Amino acid sequence: MISDLAASVDNAGVLLQAFGFDKVRRNSRSALTALVLLGLEPGEPWNTATNPRLGVTVVMGLIAERWGKEYAPNTRETFRKQTLHQFVDAGFAEHNSDAPEGRTVNSPKNNYRIAPAALSVVRLYGTRGFQDALDAWVAEAPTQQAAYKATREMQMxxxxxxxxxxxxxxxxxxxxxxxxxxxxxxxxxxxxxxxxxxxxxxxxxxxxxxxxxxxxxxxxxxxxxxxxxxxxxxxxxxxxxxxxxxxxxxxxxxxxxxxxxxxxxxxxxxxxxxxxxxxxxxxxxxxxxxxxxxxxxxxxxxxxxxxxx
Missing domain, CATH: 3.40.1350.80 (BsuBI/PstI restriction endonuclease, C-terminal domain)
Known part of the structure; x- marks a missing residue:
């Protein structure tokens, strides 16, 4: 179990690097966040990844429960501001995809999920088709990010x-x-x-x-x-x-x-x-x-x- 856990976290960091994230966005906190948002447990294959909608507190709880790493409650904002915001801005994740009208910052219903397009790529991780799928995602990423930004600006x-x-x-x-x-x-x-x-x-x-x-x-x-x-x-x-x-x-x-x-x-x-x-x-x-x-x-x-x- 220990080797599965360590290998999964390391692989998640490499995956995030492939998606173009910097060192902070592929550290152990970010890697664990991605694994939980992908619905994965230690040793589970990437092709079984899902994209449940999860709040920050739930993400931290699942990291402790499934991955054995506990973070202090006062690090919640670190997760939100130094990992999740960047996942969303890159088009890798979505914030409140079930509420396009938005929610207050302290709403208990705030949630994040892996974007469906990114999920399709992640499920191919470790296979021959991964690089082609990733290249296609990267090519589309500016368009996806621009569309996300335009939608957000329109709602502002x-x-x-x-x-x-x-x-x-x-x-x-x-x-x-x-x-x-x-x-x-x-x-x-x-x-x-x-x-x-x-x-x-x-x-x-x-x-x-x-x-x-x-x-x-x-x-x-x-x-x-x-x-x-x-x-x-x-x-x-x-x-x-x-x-x-x-x-x-x-x-x-x-x-x-x-x-x-x-x-x-x-x-x-x-x-x-x-x-x-x-x-x-x-x-x-x-x-x-x-x-x-x-x-x-x-x-x-x-x-x-x-x-x-």
Missing amino acids: LPVTLPDGSVFRLSPGGQNPLIRDMIEEFCPRFVPGGQVLYLGDAKDHRYDIRQDDVFARLGLAFDEHGKNPDLVVHDERGGRLFLVEAVTSHGPIDFGRREHLKRLFATDKAGLVFVNCFPDRATMRKWLPDLAWETEAWVADAPDHLIRFT
Whole structure:
């Protein structure tokens, strides 16, 4: 079993190299990820590979269960950002192929699977037909990647920032509300404000972050902190707006406000805490939890701001 396991992992690394992946994307973590996404166990032949849809946590669990390698829970983002994203971008895997409209980044339904075209090639690994199939896949890969990128771009949500530039957010989740926060809330209540941070609710690769301005304010942005969805600097008014999109997750309650005060403690700008809701029905649901000294804004009544003082 030990020799089967080691041989399978080594062969998976060689397979990933053949598909054109770099050293990080063919290390043991990536090789094990590929093996689990292919539905394989130690010693099983490549022609029996399948492509189940699996979430990151399930992938890590199967690596431990089937392959005897345990990874700490806090490495989940490493799997996602340093292996799976690249598998998807190369056309080797697909993300949420069962939900083209997209899912929020923290949805338990997020999943990955080996792309059907890549699976057909993998099943020939070790046979005479493998190289020809791989060459055909590589020849088609730019087209596949371009099609994937075009589809993704078409689905992306365009957002006009306060400076007039256009930015794109992932589709779905809280991002439509975040777009309203930028396009409707900011011009009304933070005219001339600069977006210092915008957190994409689905995919943090699309975040905006202005580290130089944070530094001028005496702040070091903590990417691992529990940050608000949007941070806007009103330089003229000497204020820093910490803005939260509230749909399925909680608003700025007392504990959250205290956390944000510590996270963004600066003597160069006063802090303004804003809860944003898509409609009044959602606001009513969370009303008892809102902290004093916060604001409430509703996207379907954008001209009004409620202050809890």
